[in-house]
Amino acid sequence: xxxDPTRELTGAxxxxxxxxxxxxxxxxxxxxxxxxxLSALTVAGVVVAVFGGAFSALRERIAARPEAxxxxxxxxxxxxxxxxxxxxxxxxxxxxxxxxxxxxxxAAWWLPLPADRRGLLRGELxxxxxxxxxxAVVVALPVVLAAPTAPTVxxxxxxxxxxxxxxxxxxxVLVVLQARELTGWVAPAAGAxxxxxxxxxxxxxxxxxxxxxxxxxxxxxxxxxxVLVALAAAALLAADRVTGRLRAGALRDRxxxxxxxxxxxxxxxxxxxxxxMGTPVHPPRRTRTWAWVRQPWQAVVAGDLAVLARSxxxxxxxxIGTALxxxxxxxxxxxxxxxxxxxxxxxxxxxxxxxLGEPSRSAHAAPAADRALPLGxxxxxxxxxxxxxxxxxxxxxxxxxxAGLGWQWAALGAAxxxxxxxxxxxxxxxxxxxxxxxxxxxxxxxVPTSVTVTLVRGLDLGILGTVPLIIGLLLGDVxxxxxAVALGWSLLLALISVETAxxxx
Amino acid sequence: xxxxxxxxxxxxxxxxxxEPVCAPVTVAVAAGTALGVIGPNGAGKSTVLQTLxxxxxxxxxxxxxDGRPVDEREAAFRRxxxxxxxxxxxxxxxxxxxxxxxxxxxxGVADADEVVAEExxxxxxxxxxxxxxxxxxxxxxxRLALAAAFVRPARLMVLDExxxxxxxxxxxxxxxxxxxxxxxxxxxxxxxxxxEFLSTVARRVLVVDxxxxxxxxxxxxxxxxxx
Numbered sequence: 001x002x003x004d005p006t007r008e009l010t011g012a013x014x015x016x017x018x019x020x021x022x023x024x025x026x027x028x029x030x031x032x033x034x035x036x037x038l039s040a041l042t043v044a045g046v047v048v049a050v051f052g053g054a055f056s057a058l059r060e061r062i063a064a065r066p067e068a069x070x071x072x073x074x075x076x077x078x079x080x081x082x083x084x085x086x087x088x089x090x091x092x093x094x095x096x097x098x099x100x101x102x103x104x105x106x107a108a109w110w111l112p113l114p115a116d117r118r119g120l121l122r123g124e125l126x127x128x129x130x131x132x133x134x135x136a137v138v139v140a141l142p143v144v145l146a147a148p149t150a151p152t153v154x155x156x157x158x159x160x161x162x163x164x165x166x167x168x169x170x171x172x173v174l175v176v177l178q179a180r181e182l183t184g185w186v187a188p189a190a191g192a193x194x195x196x197x198x199x200x201x202x203x204x205x206x207x208x209x210x211x212x213x214x215x216x217x218x219x220x221x222x223x224x225x226x227v228l229v230a231l232a233a234a235a236l237l238a239a240d241r242v243t244g245r246l247r248a249g250a251l252r253d254r255x256x257x258x259x260x261x262x263x264x265x266x267x268x269x270x271x272x273x274x275x276x277m278g279t280p281v282h283p284p285r286r287t288r289t290w291a292w293v294r295q296p297w298q299a300v301v302a303g304d305l306a307v308l309a310r311s312x313x314x315x316x317x318x319x320i321g322t323a324l325x326x327x328x329x330x331x332x333x334x335x336x337x338x339x340x341x342x343x344x345x346x347x348x349x350x351x352x353x354x355x356l357g358e359p360s361r362s363a364h365a366a367p368a369a370d371r372a373l374p375l376g377x378x379x380x381x382x383x384x385x386x387x388x389x390x391x392x393x394x395x396x397x398x399x400x401x402x403a404g405l406g407w408q409w410a411a412l413g414a415a416x417x418x419x420x421x422x423x424x425x426x427x428x429x430x431x432x433x434x435x436x437x438x439x440x441x442x443x444x445x446x447v448p449t450s451v452t453v454t455l456v457r458g459l460d461l462g463i464l465g466t467v468p469l470i471i472g473l474l475l476g477d478v479x480x481x482x483x484a485v486a487l488g489w490s491l492l493l494a495l496i497s498v499e500t501a502x503x504x505x
Numbered sequence: 506x507x508x509x510x511x512x513x514x515x516x517x518x519x520x521x522x523x524e525p526v527c528a529p530v531t532v533a534v535a536a537g538t539a540l541g542v543i544g545p546n547g548a549g550k551s552t553v554l555q556t557l558x559x560x561x562x563x564x565x566x567x568x569x570x571d572g573r574p575v576d577e578r579e580a581a582f583r584r585x586x587x588x589x590x591x592x593x594x595x596x597x598x599x600x601x602x603x604x605x606x607x608x609x610x611x612x613g614v615a616d617a618d619e620v621v622a623e624e625x626x627x628x629x630x631x632x633x634x635x636x637x638x639x640x641x642x643x644x645x646x647x648r649l650a651l652a653a654a655f656v657r658p659a660r661l662m663v664l665d666e667x668x669x670x671x672x673x674x675x676x677x678x679x680x681x682x683x684x685x686x687x688x689x690x691x692x693x694x695x696x697x698x699x700x701e702f703l704s705t706v707a708r709r710v711l712v713v714d715x716x717x718x719x720x721x722x723x724x725x726x727x728x729x730x731x732x
Contacts, residue, residue, distance in 0.1 A: 281598050287635050288603060289618060290610055296580075299611030307598040359596070366594030369604075371577065372653060373611040374584035 011119020014110055048141060048156075055145045058340075062333040073205040074213045075148030078331040081197050082146070085320075086139040088194035090132070091170055095186035096277055097261065099128045099174045100243060101254035111248045118244035121251075125243055128171055129236070136160070136167035148333065158221065165228035172235025179242035181250070188312065195316040202323035205330035206402055268451060269433055271361055274354075284310055296375040300383035304359040308387065314355040318391065321352030322399045329403035338473035341403065345470075346463055349416075352395045353424050353462055356388040360428020360501075381425055381501045385494070389421035396420065400469065408478035412469050415487040419465020422497025427458020429501040461493045511536040511661060511692050512557065517566035519549060519556040525564055526552050530718045532711055536660070539683070539693040541707030543726050548713045550696040551591060551665050557694065558588050558663050570661065584612070587659040589650050589667060595638035601625075601649045602634040605656045612657040620656050627682070628652040629675065644670045651679065655686075662686075664695040668702045680705040700727045 009017065100121055102111060110120050140163030144156050151159070177183045204210050219227075257276055264273035290302045308314055328344030329335045363370050363384065370380045393414050400413025437450025468486035472478045510533030520526040527549035534540045544550050555561045557568055559577030568575045576582055595604055602621060609617035625634045628648040633641055641649065647670040654662060662683075668676045680702045687693055687706065697703050703710065703726055710726035712719050721729075 293610040296611040299607045376580040377578035
């Protein structure tokens, strides 16, 4: 067979031909697309209005309260920390997923073609940019709206635009790093930045007073906008130039992760999503021998300890989970509103619980590993609660003790830990999502109740276990009776969690 | 009727959603013997094995291990029965050697280090023992799963196509090893498509089929595989 190289399609030509073939079979008209865009914009507008109103009401509530004596951190700083947290999350996400990747179909049909790879992948780069833009808007909006002083409409627009431009610049830089196969350090670095950003202000705010108040950049807005536009444009141009150097194997691997992550996100399977997004595990420097293991349950504990010890990412999550309630309690305004501190407590301890749930999630994915030991199914689950209990006693005691500035608060935190430890195994061993259950009518459409119940399984009992601590926050004190009730309640919930954790056959 | 086998299967119907995938199975496996299971792809061999070890509920009939109904959730069952089925999954953060060590120590094996070292060598994993499972090839992961079955004591070993993904030399070595362990008193039930493996290990062979599940001699079974 003879072929004429001059008649080969270019990368752009292949994309165009595929797009035309797809469009010919699609039943989406420009009118439907316009309607969908209009709906999305309307929903976004409603969300902005609702969030804006809620934050405005909150600001008024905070202003009406007397300043809490123990707060030392300016609200602007905590807003900056929140921005850094979400930015680090987005950067880590982009680096994990590529940012440029090839869908399984692209990897199978396009990459082996003699067409230029740069032209083939330009569509993927554009798609990544759109994802980054949407992510920037979604994460920047609440942060801008939650600023300590009420933002004006132009200020909101500038904040969101800056986030969009920075996100595009980040995509460009990450693609350049991806082409040089240097993205391995990005997610750990983003995690480290997030950890430091939360822990340092929490510590400094507890032992002293934070002197620096973040403010807007001291340059005229047009100059700032110009710099950001130039930065984003330069990064994207550089990215476009290097996409031709991306290796097919790496594109296929990242594409597989994107595929699983997208499917998990669409099917609301957060556990599978976590597996797809998990950071790569590096081989340990030395193999452990576990000479102290004499009993089957000790083997479970030893394995769980090794899984946690080998993931700095999870250590960072534990540190953030511990520091978040402290940060909220130390922040001017936030610290005086018990409900907001309670939210920070639940969010922080949920992060810690998710970090500690990795062994349970792995065991659920690999049930043969659980069956390999001479331990009954329920005893395996009980053994798997030991490490989370020990870690969460530390996390909750330090977190609550430092946030409340007193040993009673530390004791209340420690008393709450068993409920969260139970939540860890309950969440890790939760059954697969069941979409066949009854549905509940809601203003947003039909809600499958069994899916919702399964999704919150684990977190539900953790939050219930935190109720005594929330009561303590509202009372502003920890009576002995509350401490006793908290411990009994937490142990009961832990028992329920462990005994009802479902194992996969 | 007197119970003669370590594993007693009576009129066992297996399948999914109440639909049997093959004819009912009745067989007794005496201690210290090996039962092979053969049948074409999709005949229901894996379903039979999974039901024998309690991973799937039977549609009908009974399975008893050591005189008691099978319940894979019980510690005693897990102590006595080792399975290597189609689910060789591992903890992503633990190396191959660590998986074996934890299994051996969890079963209270004396000299676990030496036992693990011997099995690592036996299964040709010496150079890759300290690698994470994700860094192993498909065949090496299979070897690791099989090695995990031998670093611990067991009375009954259930294997689903143990020869799968193994090279010819490793297949022969594994067959000889299992045959030797059967001679030492181990009871083995295994599914296989490999005539040489089957004739080396099995004393009797269960033929899984839609019409009737019958027990035949290894010679007859090998002839059926060659048909």
